[in-house]
Amino acid sequence: MRFLRPVVLLFLALGSAAITMASRVYFDADEYAPFVLEKLDLPLPNEDRYIHFLQLHVIAASFALPACLLLLSRTLMRRAPRFHRWLGRITGTVMLFALVPSGFYLSLYAKGGLLGTLGFVLSGSIVVVAAVQGVRAARAGKYAAHRRFMMHVVAQLAVAVVSRAMLFAADTLAFDHDTAYLVSLWVPVVGCAALVEWLAGSGHVFSWRKYASLSSRRRHRSSRIAGLGGI
Amino acid sequence: MAGSNAPTPAVALVNEQLVKPLAIKEKEQSKFSRARLPAAERRVRVLDDKAQQDGAGNAFFAFAIDARHGWSDDDKAWTKSAITGCVYVGSGEVFIKRGNGFHPAKAALGKKTKAAPEYTCHAAAQLSAR
Numbered sequence: 001m002r003f004l005r006p007v008v009l010l011f012l013a014l015g016s017a018a019i020t021m022a023s024r025v026y027f028d029a030d031e032y033a034p035f036v037l038e039k040l041d042l043p044l045p046n047e048d049r050y051i052h053f054l055q056l057h058v059i060a061a062s063f064a065l066p067a068c069l070l071l072l073s074r075t076l077m078r079r080a081p082r083f084h085r086w087l088g089r090i091t092g093t094v095m096l097f098a099l100v101p102s103g104f105y106l107s108l109y110a111k112g113g114l115l116g117t118l119g120f121v122l123s124g125s126i127v128v129v130a131a132v133q134g135v136r137a138a139r140a141g142k143y144a145a146h147r148r149f150m151m152h153v154v155a156q157l158a159v160a161v162v163s164r165a166m167l168f169a170a171d172t173l174a175f176d177h178d179t180a181y182l183v184s185l186w187v188p189v190v191g192c193a194a195l196v197e198w199l200a201g202s203g204h205v206f207s208w209r210k211y212a213s214l215s216s217r218r219r220h221r222s223s224r225i226a227g228l229g230g231i
Numbered sequence: 232m233a234g235s236n237a238p239t240p241a242v243a244l245v246n247e248q249l250v251k252p253l254a255i256k257e258k259e260q261s262k263f264s265r266a267r268l269p270a271a272e273r274r275v276r277v278l279d280d281k282a283q284q285d286g287a288g289n290a291f292f293a294f295a296i297d298a299r300h301g302w303s304d305d306d307k308a309w310t311k312s313a314i315t316g317c318v319y320v321g322s323g324e325v326f327i328k329r330g331n332g333f334h335p336a337k338a339a340l341g342k343k344t345k346a347a348p349e350y351t352c353h354a355a356a357q358l359s360a361r
Contacts, residue, residue: 015263022261031341034257035266043330111265164263171268174301174308181265 013069015161020062026054039109050109053102060099061160067091068154088138092131095153100124112182119185126193127156148200155192162188241292241318245275248325249314249336250296256340270298270313282320286350291317293352314339317352326352 025033032040036051044050067087070076077084103124110116134149163184170180250273257269274297282290298313316327316336325336332346 018261018263022263025261030343032343033264033266033341034260034269035264037339037341038266040329164265167265168262168268172301174303177267177300 009069009072012158012161013066015158015165016062016065016069019160019164020058023058023062026051026058038111042109044109050106053105056098057102057106060094060102061157064091064095064099065157065160067094068150068157071150072154088135092135095127095131100127112178112185115182116185119182119189123156123159123189126189127153130156148196151196151199152193155196156189159185159188159192162192240320241277241294242275244318244320244323245277245294245296245316245325245336248323249316249327249339250275252337253339268300270300270310271302272299273297273313277318283354285353286355287348288355289319290321291319291352293317328352 025031026036036054039050040047068091071084071088071091103120107117107120107124110120112119130149130152134146134153137143137145137149166184166188167180170184171177254269254273260266260269262268276295276297278293278295282292285291294316295312296314298310299308300310301308314327316325316333318325326333326347327336327339329338329346332349333352334344334346335342338344
């Protein structure tokens with residue numbers, strides 16, 4: 001398994017770079033990008049708003065995925081833990097206040113109708129819940145849980161790369177585009193979440209709940225201790 | 232690239248103003264996008280046997296462009312009427328349908344355009360029936 005890690009990280013880094021390069025067309029003031037052209041047939045209720053959210057999403061994503069890959073670096077964590085913490089804070093802020101909200105808005109006009117919207121909303125929701133829980137875990141000193149939650153965040157950001165690769169293959173093989181779009185969305189969203197759980201080990205399947213109950217127990221214990229101390 | 236059903240001048244105009252520039256433009260398109268991959272082939276069908284008159288008295292033909300995606304060459308790989316519009320053989324103008332209106336052909340290339348006047352691509356009889 002160990003040799004897979006650099007391969008996966010390289011695949012995601014190259015994919016992220018390719019998406020960023022391809023996304024430059026969204027900033028051309030004179031022309032619509034092909035992705036936007038597809039949306040104009042809907043038609044969009046507010047074209048300018050859609051494009052502004054798309055641009056915000058692209059900028060946030062072009063920072064967040066490479067940053068997340070950097071945050072996975074064990075060397076960085078060992079040698080520059082403060083940098084790891086600060087990069088994590090900045091990345092978390094970008095994700096929670098730019099990437100996910102803009103993604104939720106764009107999802108309203110996703111291909112595939114309600115199923116397309118729900119797929120993106122599920123992915124964004126996993127990012128929000130996992131990022132918040134990951135930060136709480138780190139603050140509580142529970143680094144195994146922190147790592148696990150953050151792996152969920154990275155896995156959902158990786159959906160952008162995996163789904164495009166799947167869509168490219170499906171389009172090349174002339175599968176029905178709308179069906180391929182939904183399959184290329186749902187399979188990576190659910191698959192990446194399942195993969196993280198599987199990698200985390202079967203003994204930890206319910207660790208989210210366990211973590212939550214541990215936190216709650218700790219709070220109760222703290223308050224009891226505080227009460228005993230007369231504070 | 233395109234089919235060749237009559238009337239030929241209309242097909243030739245659609246090919247020159249829409250199909251060929253679109254194919255050139257799409258060569259630059261990134262493969263790593265959520266947008267659909269460009270069509271491998273397109274064919275133009277003119278839908279009217281004889282020209283219709285729009286509300287301004289100009290003659291036009293309605294057309295549809297079918298597109299083939301992917302490696303496969305069988306009928307299933309063709310999307311019927313992937314683009315629809317009309318062509319004015321007299322003035323050499325080509326329009327495509329977008330939403331509820333018609334736009335100049337360059338809209339298909341991504342250029343920002345305004346919708347053509349309402350009578351464009353609508354037969355006079357259709358307009359008076361509204």
